[in-house]
Amino acid sequence: MNSPHVESSFIMPDGGHIRIRPAAEEDLPGMEWNGEFSHFRKIYKQHFQNTRNGSTRIWVAETETGEIVGQVFIMLYSRQPEMADGINRAYLFSFRIKADYRGKGLGGFMLDFVEDFLISRGFKTLCLNVARLNVNARRMYENHGFKVVAPEEGRWRYEDQFGNWQTIHEPAWRMVKKLDKG
Numbered sequence: 001m002n003s004p005h006v007e008s009s010f011i012m013p014d015g016g017h018i019r020i021r022p023a024a025e026e027d028l029p030g031m032e033w034n035g036e037f038s039h040f041r042k043i044y045k046q047h048f049q050n051t052r053n054g055s056t057r058i059w060v061a062e063t064e065t066g067e068i069v070g071q072v073f074i075m076l077y078s079r080q081p082e083m084a085d086g087i088n089r090a091y092l093f094s095f096r097i098k099a100d101y102r103g104k105g106l107g108g109f110m111l112d113f114v115e116d117f118l119i120s121r122g123f124k125t126l127c128l129n130v131a132r133l134n135v136n137a138r139r140m141y142e143n144h145g146f147k148v149v150a151p152e153e154g155r156w157r158y159e160d161q162f163g164n165w166q167t168i169h170e171p172a173w174r175m176v177k178k179l180d181k182g
Helices: 038-052 106-120 135-143
Strands: 008-011 017-022 056-062 068-075 089-097 125-131 147-152 155-159 165-169 172-178
Touching (some): 017 106, 038 089, 056 106, 125 135, 135 147
Antiparallel strands (some): 155 165
């Protein structure tokens, strides 16, 4: 028997089974989605390393054939406590569902799963940034109780898979949800 909030399963409308489970190191290449997100290779690896000290949690959604069709990262602790303080506030990021699996309830199921995990550990607030142009994601978050609390400039940097530093400017909305499912 699996521990509560560690893994779960979801039945797609067509009857296919999707397993939600903690990411393993061997999942990292699959989380690049056939090269679409290979530029985040170093970020994914660093955050996976952070799962070992408990500051980050990563789950993947995989099909019966082992294809990763979704992922979600939760930062439990950050040097920026307004994002994740390790006690009350957590930060959701890199939440993706492959296009063929969207609009079928999987994203909402994964979001509920993560929220239940956080509630079971005493977290009170979940925050995230969503790109202003990603209207569908914002709508999904709002349908799940998130509220826009502030605009975000959306400037950040990362080192890509070739060791080159990339600067991103993606204006976003900061969204927050109180996790008091009582």
